[in-house]
Amino acid sequence: MSWPSPRTRVALRVAAAVIGGYAWTASWVALLAALLPAAGMARSDAVVLAAMLGFVIYLLVLLWGFSMRSLARLWAVLAGGTVLPLLVLWLMR
Amino acid sequence: MREVLLLLSACVLMFLGFAWLALSQQRHAERVAASNRSRALASRAQRAIGLVAITLGLPCCMASQGGSFGSLLWAMLLPACAMAVAFTLTWRAHWLRPLARAAEKAFSRSASASASFSPFER
Amino acid sequence: MEPTFRKSMACLHTWAGVVIGSLLFVIFWMGTLSVFDREIDRWMTPSTRLPAAVAQQRFSFDAAARAAQPLVQGSPQWFVRPPSQRVPAVELRWRSESTKAFERRYLHPQTGALLEHTDTLAGTGFIFPFHFGLHIKWKNVGYWLAGLAGMAMMVLVVSGVVIHRKIFIDFFLFRPKKQLQRASLDLHNLTGVLALPFHFMIALSGLVIFMNIYWPSAMHGPYAREAKPEDAFFAEAYGSYKRAKAGAPAATASASLDAMASTARREWNGGEPFFVRVWHPGDANSYVEMRRSYENAVTMNVDTLSFDATTGAVLSWHTAAPVMGVQRFISGLHFIQFRHWTLRWLYFAAGLAGCVMIGTGFLFWLEARRTSHAKKGLPGVRMVEALTVFSVPGIIAATLVFFSVNRLLPLDAALAGYDRSELEVWAFYLFWLAALAHAALRGRRAWHEQTWAVAALAVTAVVLNWITTGQHLGHTLGHGLWAVAGMDLLLLVGAGVAALSARHLTRKARTFQTGIAQDPQFPAPAQPGNKASHA
Numbered sequence: 001m002s003w004p005s006p007r008t009r010v011a012l013r014v015a016a017a018v019i020g021g022y023a024w025t026a027s028w029v030a031l032l033a034a035l036l037p038a039a040g041m042a043r044s045d046a047v048v049l050a051a052m053l054g055f056v057i058y059l060l061v062l063l064w065g066f067s068m069r070s071l072a073r074l075w076a077v078l079a080g081g082t083v084l085p086l087l088v089l090w091l092m093r
Numbered sequence: 094m095r096e097v098l099l100l101l102s103a104c105v106l107m108f109l110g111f112a113w114l115a116l117s118q119q120r121h122a123e124r125v126a127a128s129n130r131s132r133a134l135a136s137r138a139q140r141a142i143g144l145v146a147i148t149l150g151l152p153c154c155m156a157s158q159g160g161s162f163g164s165l166l167w168a169m170l171l172p173a174c175a176m177a178v179a180f181t182l183t184w185r186a187h188w189l190r191p192l193a194r195a196a197e198k199a200f201s202r203s204a205s206a207s208a209s210f211s212p213f214e215r
Numbered sequence: 216m217e218p219t220f221r222k223s224m225a226c227l228h229t230w231a232g233v234v235i236g237s238l239l240f241v242i243f244w245m246g247t248l249s250v251f252d253r254e255i256d257r258w259m260t261p262s263t264r265l266p267a268a269v270a271q272q273r274f275s276f277d278a279a280a281r282a283a284q285p286l287v288q289g290s291p292q293w294f295v296r297p298p299s300q301r302v303p304a305v306e307l308r309w310r311s312e313s314t315k316a317f318e319r320r321y322l323h324p325q326t327g328a329l330l331e332h333t334d335t336l337a338g339t340g341f342i343f344p345f346h347f348g349l350h351i352k353w354k355n356v357g358y359w360l361a362g363l364a365g366m367a368m369m370v371l372v373v374s375g376v377v378i379h380r381k382i383f384i385d386f387f388l389f390r391p392k393k394q395l396q397r398a399s400l401d402l403h404n405l406t407g408v409l410a411l412p413f414h415f416m417i418a419l420s421g422l423v424i425f426m427n428i429y430w431p432s433a434m435h436g437p438y439a440r441e442a443k444p445e446d447a448f449f450a451e452a453y454g455s456y457k458r459a460k461a462g463a464p465a466a467t468a469s470a471s472l473d474a475m476a477s478t479a480r481r482e483w484n485g486g487e488p489f490f491v492r493v494w495h496p497g498d499a500n501s502y503v504e505m506r507r508s509y510e511n512a513v514t515m516n517v518d519t520l521s522f523d524a525t526t527g528a529v530l531s532w533h534t535a536a537p538v539m540g541v542q543r544f545i546s547g548l549h550f551i552q553f554r555h556w557t558l559r560w561l562y563f564a565a566g567l568a569g570c571v572m573i574g575t576g577f578l579f580w581l582e583a584r585r586t587s588h589a590k591k592g593l594p595g596v597r598m599v600e601a602l603t604v605f606s607v608p609g610i611i612a613a614t615l616v617f618f619s620v621n622r623l624l625p626l627d628a629a630l631a632g633y634d635r636s637e638l639e640v641w642a643f644y645l646f647w648l649a650a651l652a653h654a655a656l657r658g659r660r661a662w663h664e665q666t667w668a669v670a671a672l673a674v675t676a677v678v679l680n681w682i683t684t685g686q687h688l689g690h691t692l693g694h695g696l697w698a699v700a701g702m703d704l705l706l707l708v709g710a711g712v713a714a715l716s717a718r719h720l721t722r723k724a725r726t727f728q729t730g731i732a733q734d735p736q737f738p739a740p741a742q743p744g745n746k747a748s749h750a
Contacts, residue, residue, distance in 0.1 A: 018363075026432040034436030043437035044451035045538035051426035051433045052542060055419060059369050066370075067223040089436065100557070115387045161513045162555055165548070169561040172410035172568065179387040179405055 009071060017065030020078035025061055029054040031085035099157035103150040107174040110146030112189055113139060115178055116196050125186045125193045139196060221378055228374040232576050233599055235367040237606035240573045242364050244610055245346035247566030250559060253301040254698035255338030259621045261684045262331035263304045263321045266695050270298035272325055276472035276491055282327030283307050286320060294492035298324040300554060334635035335621055341640060358428050368418035375407055382408060395723040396582035403575040406568040413565045420549035423542060454519040454533025458502050460495035470527035472503065479505045479520050493524065502530055509552040514544045577603040601654040608665035609650035615672035617643040622679035666717035673710035677703045
């Protein structure tokens with residue numbers, strides 16, 4: 001692929017990993033925080049646990065985002081993975 | 094007083110443990126002995142002893158300062174002692190000569206015996 | 216991204232390091248200083264340099280409240296901290312009705328007299344908040360930048376391990392006599408690998424402290440049905456009890472704070488109240504919030520008791536829930552508010568190691584690319600070099616200027632509408648900006664020039680302390696003023712280290728410029744494309 005230019009590719013990569021990765025993680029953190037109380041945890045504890053795990057998950061997503069070969073697949077997985085938990089949350093309500 | 098002695102013992106044990114580990118590496122053993130004599134070190138036993146000494150620092154710290162402070166203290170002493178060894182090797186390598194001699198006496202082998210694939214050695 | 220995972224991580228480590236490194240150093244530097252923020256406070260507010268024995272006397276909250284009355288009149292809230300080993304005076308703070316900002320004064324622990332006020336932000340007010348918020352309050356951008364740096368730190372640590380192939384072989388290796396590129400890489404690897412668990416833990420724990428800011432999405436699920444989700448969460452997790460004021464004055468005089476403190480000690484099995492806040496003083500709904508000391512544990516507890524101000528009845532009792540307890544332990548690993556001097560010094564040393572790690576990372580990158588960028592006419596090295604000098608020796612020098620100006624300004628200093636504490640901060644930023652200009656103009660020479668400036672400024676600060684307070688090292692060591700003695704000693708040691716580094720950098724720069732290997736230990740200067748083998 002000659003398009004997009006290398007500089008654009010780098011920008012898209014960084015945006016994917018940093019911003020896309022954050023959105024993806026935040027989405028799953030929200031779902032986790034909503035599901036844990038159903039398992040018996042106090043809701044304040046659920047929020048705390050989900051948030052703490054969020055940092056570790058985001059770290060892994062960043063490392064993965066910067067090493068995955070295909071930029072297109074990266075965006076697809078991030079977009080899909082961000083929407084899915086939000087969908088579940090919306091259905092739960 | 095007991096706390097201070099236990100803490101000092103931990104520091105000494107950990108320093109010696111890291112020094113022992115360093116001396117099991119060709120480059121550092123040569124520098125300390127200030128000679129290029131080839132020596133077959135690659136001693137797993139030597140490294141095991143080094144690691145044990147470092148680990149023994151943990152119960153000393155915990156006995157000195159209690160459970161949570163003790164383990165945190167040990168965790169923070171690890172980089173401090175390791176760096177102390179590294180800087181000793183850099184600037185005052187001859188201070189470790191007695192230790193190197195002891196290591197040689199305890200773990201000397203014939204030159205052909207070092208067939209180790211451990212990650213510590215090339 | 217790259218053909219192999221390792222190559223991707225190499226690319227990531229280099230780029231993240233170069234782009235975020237400056238921000239990281241600033242945060243690490245201010246964080247390392249924050250280990251001794253209260254000691255810096257003592258140095259910058261000479262009237263609070265009281266000997267330790269004074270702090271150990273029995274303290275009465277009621278006496279402190281009486282002494283505070285003339286100052287806190289009309290304030291919606293005020294709080295007091297009893298004297299401690301690190302802060303030997305009584306710290307009083309209140310929200311000013313007019314400015315809505317918090318005022319701080321110190322009282323003598325025995326007489327309750329107001330100690331001479333030095334209007335300064337000092338360590339706890341400038342250095343420490345710089346560390347976690349960069350003093351950029353607009354839309355929490357400062358917190359987000361610090362958060363980005365924290366995540367980047369963890370990414371850098373992991374990627375650094377992945378690309379460091381000879382991690383065990385190089386474990387104890389440091390060759391300062393080699394050319395700067397190799398020596399920097401050795402030291403970068405040494406400080407990085409040996410303190411690896413610390414670097415990872417300090418980054419993660421720092422992020423965990425502000426989990427609410429970074430993951431706002433977490434709160435809205437379980438608390439969706441609350442009118443105010445955030446308030447509900449904070450009440451349940453942190454025990455923040457709130458009661459609106461009645462608007463009517465209190466019927467009787469307020470109950471004894473000391474009696475409440477005794478109740479607190481009983482409830483906490485001997486734990487001491489270290490923080491007492493009175494909300495809506497004089498109002499019928501006034502209440503007293505007491506928090507428990509952090510001195511004896513790693514965990515920063517959230518044990519809180521709230522009492523009705525008039526009757527002394529317990530209104531609210533809170534302790535951390537199990538998972539929150541873990542968060543408080545992790546926070547405690549970062550905040551280190553416990554009383555343990557060996558650990559405090561070890562944290563300080565590890566913080567300095569982190570600063571060295573970031574600085575040497577930059578030095579390595581610059582040396583490795585210097586010749587190739589010069590040949591290709593690329594601006595990269597020049598730009599990064601200016602930024603690096605600005606963020607490494609530059610900010611250190613600016614901090615020393617902050618200390619020196621604190622000693623120089625008269626107590627009632629004010630200029631162009633800025634009060635004394637603001638003038639100190641202006642001096643810091645103006646000098647820092649000048650350092651940037653100097654670095655941009657002087658190029659490579661700026662490194663050792665600014666490092667010499669650091670050495671000179673550190674000595675200047677010590678001398679200024681002597682001149683303005685008369686409490687030189689002999690006096691402070693002799694009278695047990697350990698905070699001031701420690702600061703003066705560290706300044707002098709820092710000056711020595713800076714001088715040695717500056718000399719080392721000067722020598723290396725000269726050798727490079729002559730282009731001849733003067734020292735037989737030096738191999739030929741790095742050829743373009745010949746990256747030092749760390750991968």
